[in-house]
Amino acid sequence: QLCAWIITGGSHAGVMKQVGEAVRDFSMSSSCKEGEIVTIGIATWGTVYNRGSLICPMGSFPAEYVLDEDSQGNLSCLDSNHSHFILVDDGTHGRYGVEISLRTRLEKFISEQTKVKEGNGVTIKIPIVCVVLEGGPGTLDTIYNAITNGTPCVIVEGSGRVADVIAQVANRPVPEITISLIQKKLSILFRDTYELFTEGKIVEWTKKVRLRSRQLLTIFREGKDGQQDVDVAILQALLKASRNHDHFGHENWDHQLKLAVAWNRVDIARSEIFTDDHEWKPADLHPVMAAALIANKPDFVKLFLEQGVRLKEFVTWDTLIYLYENIAPSSLFHSKLQKVLVEEKECSAFSKVPGIQLHHVSQVLRELLVRDLLIWAIVQSRKELAEIIWAQVQGSFPITPQATLGTSLSSAHCPCLALLSALLGVFTECYRKDEERAQKLLIRVSEAWGKTTCLQLALEAKNMNFVSHGGIQAFLTKVWWGKLCVDNGLWRVILCMVFFPLIYTSFVTFRLQPMSCLTRTRAFFTAPVVIFHLNILSYFSFLWLFAYVLMIDFQATPSWREYFIYFWLFSLVCEETRQVLGGDFWNKLDVCAILIFIAGWIPSTLYPGRIILSLAFIIFCLRLMHIFTVSKTLGPKIIIVKRMMKDVFFFLFLLAVWVVSFGVAKQAILIHNEERVDWIFRGVVYHSYLTIFGQIPSYIDGTEPRCSPNGTDPYKPKCPESNKDKRPVFPEWLTVILLCLYLLFTNILLLNLLIAMFNYTFQQVQEHTDQIWKFQRHDLIEEYHGRPAAPPPFILFNHLQLFVKRVLLRQPAKRHKQLKEKLEKNEEAALLSWETYLKENYLQHQQCQEKQNMEQKIRDVAQRYRLFSPRVPLEKTCECQCSLMSRREL
Numbered sequence: 001q002l003c004a005w006i007i008t009g010g011s012h013a014g015v016m017k018q019v020g021e022a023v024r025d026f027s028m029s030s031s032c033k034e035g036e037i038v039t040i041g042i043a044t045w046g047t048v049y050n051r052g053s054l055i056c057p058m059g060s061f062p063a064e065y066v067l068d069e070d071s072q073g074n075l076s077c078l079d080s081n082h083s084h085f086i087l088v089d090d091g092t093h094g095r096y097g098v099e100i101s102l103r104t105r106l107e108k109f110i111s112e113q114t115k116v117k118e119g120n121g122v123t124i125k126i127p128i129v130c131v132v133l134e135g136g137p138g139t140l141d142t143i144y145n146a147i148t149n150g151t152p153c154v155i156v157e158g159s160g161r162v163a164d165v166i167a168q169v170a171n172r173p174v175p176e177i178t179i180s181l182i183q184k185k186l187s188i189l190f191r192d193t194y195e196l197f198t199e200g201k202i203v204e205w206t207k208k209v210r211l212r213s214r215q216l217l218t219i220f221r222e223g224k225d226g227q228q229d230v231d232v233a234i235l236q237a238l239l240k241a242s243r244n245h246d247h248f249g250h251e252n253w254d255h256q257l258k259l260a261v262a263w264n265r266v267d268i269a270r271s272e273i274f275t276d277d278h279e280w281k282p283a284d285l286h287p288v289m290a291a292a293l294i295a296n297k298p299d300f301v302k303l304f305l306e307q308g309v310r311l312k313e314f315v316t317w318d319t320l321i322y323l324y325e326n327i328a329p330s331s332l333f334h335s336k337l338q339k340v341l342v343e344e345k346e347c348s349a350f351s352k353v354p355g356i357q358l359h360h361v362s363q364v365l366r367e368l369l370v371r372d373l374l375i376w377a378i379v380q381s382r383k384e385l386a387e388i389i390w391a392q393v394q395g396s397f398p399i400t401p402q403a404t405l406g407t408s409l410s411s412a413h414c415p416c417l418a419l420l421s422a423l424l425g426v427f428t429e430c431y432r433k434d435e436e437r438a439q440k441l442l443i444r445v446s447e448a449w450g451k452t453t454c455l456q457l458a459l460e461a462k463n464m465n466f467v468s469h470g471g472i473q474a475f476l477t478k479v480w481w482g483k484l485c486v487d488n489g490l491w492r493v494i495l496c497m498v499f500f501p502l503i504y505t506s507f508v509t510f511r512l513q514p515m516s517c518l519t520r521t522r523a524f525f526t527a528p529v530v531i532f533h534l535n536i537l538s539y540f541s542f543l544w545l546f547a548y549v550l551m552i553d554f555q556a557t558p559s560w561r562e563y564f565i566y567f568w569l570f571s572l573v574c575e576e577t578r579q580v581l582g583g584d585f586w587n588k589l590d591v592c593a594i595l596i597f598i599a600g601w602i603p604s605t606l607y608p609g610r611i612i613l614s615l616a617f618i619i620f621c622l623r624l625m626h627i628f629t630v631s632k633t634l635g636p637k638i639i640i641v642k643r644m645m646k647d648v649f650f651f652l653f654l655l656a657v658w659v660v661s662f663g664v665a666k667q668a669i670l671i672h673n674e675e676r677v678d679w680i681f682r683g684v685v686y687h688s689y690l691t692i693f694g695q696i697p698s699y700i701d702g703t704e705p706r707c708s709p710n711g712t713d714p715y716k717p718k719c720p721e722s723n724k725d726k727r728p729v730f731p732e733w734l735t736v737i738l739l740c741l742y743l744l745f746t747n748i749l750l751l752n753l754l755i756a757m758f759n760y761t762f763q764q765v766q767e768h769t770d771q772i773w774k775f776q777r778h779d780l781i782e783e784y785h786g787r788p789a790a791p792p793p794f795i796l797f798n799h800l801q802l803f804v805k806r807v808l809l810r811q812p813a814k815r816h817k818q819l820k821e822k823l824e825k826n827e828e829a830a831l832l833s834w835e836t837y838l839k840e841n842y843l844q845h846q847q848c849q850e851k852q853n854m855e856q857k858i859r860d861v862a863q864r865y866r867l868f869s870p871r872v873p874l875e876k877t878c879e880c881q882c883s884l885m886s887r888r889e890l
Contacts, residue, residue, distance in 0.1 A: 007107065009099075010041020010085055011076040012067060015133045015159075020081030041082040042106070044098040045089035049075035054087075097138040104145040111151065127238045127259055129154060131230070135162035137201075144208045152216045152241035154233050161189050166209060167219050174210050182206045215240055235263045239272055253278050254288075261288050266299040274307060282308040289314055293377075294326045298384035305388070331380050387422070422846070424466060429842045430835060431471035439475045440831060445822045453820045459778065468774040479819065480781050482527030485509040493529060497537075500524075528784040531791075535784075536627055538791035542568055543624075546617055554610050569597060571793040586626040593619035629773075630780050636769040639776065643765050647757040655750055662742040663688035669735060670720040679717055692746050696739070782819060 006023065008016045023039050045051060049072040054063050067077050074094055078085060086106075088099040111128040130146040130153040132139060139162045143153055157167035165185045169177050183202050187194050197205075218237035220230055238259050242252050253273065260269040274280065285304045292300035305311075327334045377385040431438035442455045458466040466472065477486055484493070488508050496502045503524050504517055515523065524530060542565075549562050558566075576590050593616050600612030625641075628634040663684035667674070674680055687695075711718035765772065788798035823831065 005038045005040060005110075007040045007042060007103065008079075008082070009138075010043040010078055010082055012069065012079040013076060015135075016041070017079055020079040024081040038084065039082045040084045040086065041079060042086045042088065042099045042103045043076070043078065044092075044096060045087040046091075046093040046098070047076055047096050048087060049073070049077050051087075097141060100138060100141050100145060103142070104149060107146065107151060108149045125255060129234050129237055129241075131234065132156060132163045132166070133159040137162075137205075139163075140166075140205065140208055147216050150216065150241065152218065152237040154218045154220055154230070154237050156230070157219055157221045164189050165205075166217070167221075169209060170214065170217055170219055177206065177210050179203060179206050182209060231263060232265065232268065235259060235265055235268055236272070239268070253280075254284070257285075257288055258291075261291055261295070261297065261300055264295075264297055264300075266297075266303055269300070269303060274303070280307055282310065282313065285309050286314055286319075290319060290322060293323060293385065296380075296382050296385065298382075298388050301385060302388050328380055333380065422842075424469065425846070426835075426839045426842050427466075427469065427471060429838045431469075433838060434834075435471070435474065437831060437834060438471055439478070440821065440823070441835060442472065442475055443819050443821045444828065444831065445820050455819060459775075462775070464768070464771040464775045467778060468771040473774055473777075476778055476781050479785055480528050482529065483510050483512060483523040484527050484529070485511055490529075494533065496524065497530065497533060526789050528781060528787075531787055531789055532630065532780075532784045534789075534791040535787075538793075539624070539627065542792070543617075543620060546620065550610065550614060550617060566601070568793045569594065571796045571799075574799045575787075575792065575795055586623065589619060589623055589626075593623065626780075629776060632773070635773045635777070636766075639769060639772050640762055640765050643761050644758055647754070647761055651750070651754045651757065654753075655746065658742065658746050658750065659685060659688045662738060665738060666735065671718050672721050674711060674718050676711060676714070676718075679711075683717070688742075691739070691742065692751075785819065 006019060008019055010016060012020070020039065023037050026037065048054075050066055050068060053065055056063070065078060065080070067080060069077055086099075086102070088102050090098045092098065107128055107130075110126055113126050115126055128151055130143065130151055132143060132153060133156045135142075143155075143162075143166070146153055155163050155167050155170070157164060165182070168185060169181065179202060182205055183197075186197055186202065186205070190197070216237075218233055218240065220233040222230075239256050242256050242259075256273050257269065260266070260273060285307060286309070289301065289304045289309055292304065324337070327337070427438065427441070430441060443453050445451055445453060455467075455472070481488070485508075492508050496508055500521075502508070503520050508524070510520065510523055512523075525534075545561060545568075546565055549559075549565055553559050553561055555562075572590070573594055576587065576594065596612060596616040596619065600609045600616060625638050629638055666688070667680065667683040671683065674683070706716060707719035708716040709719050788795050790798055
């Protein structure tokens with residue numbers, strides 16, 4: 001993750017060998033290409049065994065090197081798991097440590113470089129640290145040179161030899177580090193090679209062990225002093241080295257914070273960086289905030305928000321552009337964004353791909369509002385970041401991002417379901433406290449989201465979980481009943497429609513009291529539930545009159561009933577024209593029926609027109625299914641039927657293959673040169689299709705008695721081929737076998753496949769039928785909420801009124817019948833403050849609940865331990881106690 005370079009001695013021995021194997025195992029198990037580690041081995045040329053194989057006058061890459069540890073003697077083989085090697089030659093043979101000087105200068109040069117990210121990214125000075133495990137005399141020289149050049153060192157105590165010598169004397173004062181002490185340590189830690197240490201070498205070791213810059217030295221003791229990870233020790237060493245500079249100021253603090261972010265150690269940042277020693281300004285944290293967002297480090301984002309970073313100040317135009325420029329290349333959103341840029345380059349004939357702008361992002365999102373950090377986190381499916389940002393946002397966000405989340409995550413298996421659940425929980429909390437205010441949140445026009453409403457966003461995103469919520473359904477029911485009380489029985493409404501004077505009594509109740517007679521009449525007949533039932537009565541009357549004309553009163557000269565149907569249909573055409581912007585399935589079905597009706601009205605002849613009008617009548621009858629979608633019993637069944645219709649179309653494709661193949665083979669075997677197209681269609685398709693249902697042709701194994709020998713009779717099929725004795729020429733056994741195979745595959749295989757498909761669709765839809773029905777119920781309620789009160793054909797008077805207002809009087813269109821409400825500023829501010837307050841209460845309650853759940857789990861583990869401990873031996877009890885303590889600490 002840090003794109004680190006590891007520099008070792010490069011030999012296939014000791015720690016260097018272990019490092020190479022660790023890098024190899026990581027590279028094989030890691031799927032991240034960006035995580036490839038560069039491992040550089042710096043060795044002395046004169047100490048490399050079989051170095052002659054590396055010499056090639058023409059040059060070669062990669063170099064071929066044979067690893068032979070058995071024959072290397074005092075030399076060393078190169079480790080094949082290193083990616084690069086630098087071999088230092090001073091003309092000597094078998095002398096180790098020649099490379100130390102070059103290695104020191106190279107490390108110092110690297111540490112003086114900076115890594116710069118494009119745009120307003122983080123510029124960080126390349127950190128370098130020396131990690132020491134075990135080691136010999138050459139290792140001591142490396143440590144001494146590193147500290148002399150200001151490179152921090154981490155000594156792993158317990159790894160042996162040089163590392164343990166330095167670790168055991170590091171905490172002693174310099175005067176106490178004597179030659180005798182070093183000699184004693186060497187005799188213990190270098191038992192096998194102690195006799196090689198001369199008195200001069202021991203004196204030299206003592207001088208080098210007395211390190212001057214001890215603040216650059218960090219001792220890592222595993223399991224001691226709370227240290228558990230070596231990466232923490234490395235980071236602490238870098239922080240100590242940063243504080244060691246002569247001019248320690250803001251740049252050093254900034255450097256430390258960048259290191260902590262790069263290491264993803266928020267605990268170190270809290271304890272070592274954000275202290276009372278330095279006061280951080282929110283603006284100083286903006287670059288690292290952007291880096292934490294891009295690297296998907298939510299803990300640091302939360303920390304920066306706690307330290308005073310405000311999203312309103314952080315999120316600027318340039319910041320959002322930079323974030324979208326650094327979006328993860330593996331995400332689907334990145335590929336779509338690049339496609340938009342390439343298309344713009346092709347259209348504008350640019351020489352190179354243009355830079356990302358926010359209007360490019362809006363093309364991908366299909367939304368106008370892209371100035372939002374929440375969307376940036378959502379399109380990359382970063383759940384924790386989205387939750388943190390959502391918790392910080394005030395105002396219209398706690399509810400309205402429902403639709404955006406649903407749209408963005410539908411192709412990503414919804415990785416932000418926790419955030420969706422939290423959003424729904426906030427609305428539940430609002431609805432529980434105050435139903436009226438919660439319903440205002442649904443229809444409040446949000447300027448921040450393109451002057452739309454929360455309900456509209458959820459509908460566009462097809463977020464069924466949100467729409468099927470009890471509070472949403474209660475609001476839709478309230479809209480459905482208009483100004484009538486929702487506890488009025490439906491039978492009361494129907495009786496008032498038949499005997500309308502009952503409206504003026506207490507037979508039905510209204511939500512507003514008292515009301516005048518005129519107001520009661522208008523409130524009753526403008527209620528969507530009343531408009532719906534009036535339209536049902538009107539539609540049934542239309543179908544009854546249409547059927548009567550088709551079957552009884554269809555004449556060459558149209559009767560008054562037929563003219564009345566034309567007038568009625570004209571009112572339906574006007575209403576469909578008004579709803580043309582809807583464009584849903586049922587509107588398309590209406591348009592199809594009207595067009596077929598018009599086609600049947602045009603023909604001058606009587607009979608063809610009646611046939612076409614009969615087909616139109618079928619489609620008008622199918623329209624009845626839309627009327628019954630409002631029923632809680634029939635509505636879900638209609639949804640299932642619509643889904644099963646898709647299965648039928650796929651099944652017909654498979655069935656057509658068998659029908660046509662069998663029909664063509666049967667027709668070719670039985671009938672010789674049939675030229676009549678209608679009888680060919682009958683023999684190939686029609687008879688083959690009827691065979692599935694048991695109507696097997698009699699001539700399949702013999703001669704058809706009712707047939708035309710030469711095919712001259714247009715009302716009889718052509719006879720199968722036969723000889724002079726009127727016996728069939730074709731092999732009867734072949735047609736019987738084909739028929740058996742055909743029935744086997746169609747009746748048994750394909751029909752059972754269709755039943756299985758229906759069963760699967762039924763079970764799949766049945767689980768979510770209630771949600772789907774509640775979601776589609778909104779469309780019907782919204783349609784009749786904005787529909788004129790009069791049913792067809794009297795609806796023409798409403799259309800005439802609209803025509804006079806808009807065309808003749810040129811009055812602007814009033815969109816008053818929509819489920820949205822523009823609130824006053826004071827009312828909106830109060831509503832949003834109330835919403836934010838409940839959101840914070842909900843989040844606090846969730847955190848307390850999670851904490852209680854964790855404590856309950858710990859109590860359950862402790863209870864199980866007490867029940868289990870008497871049954872285990874004493875030596876295993878200690879293990880259980882240690883396990884319990886570790887779980888409690890976790």
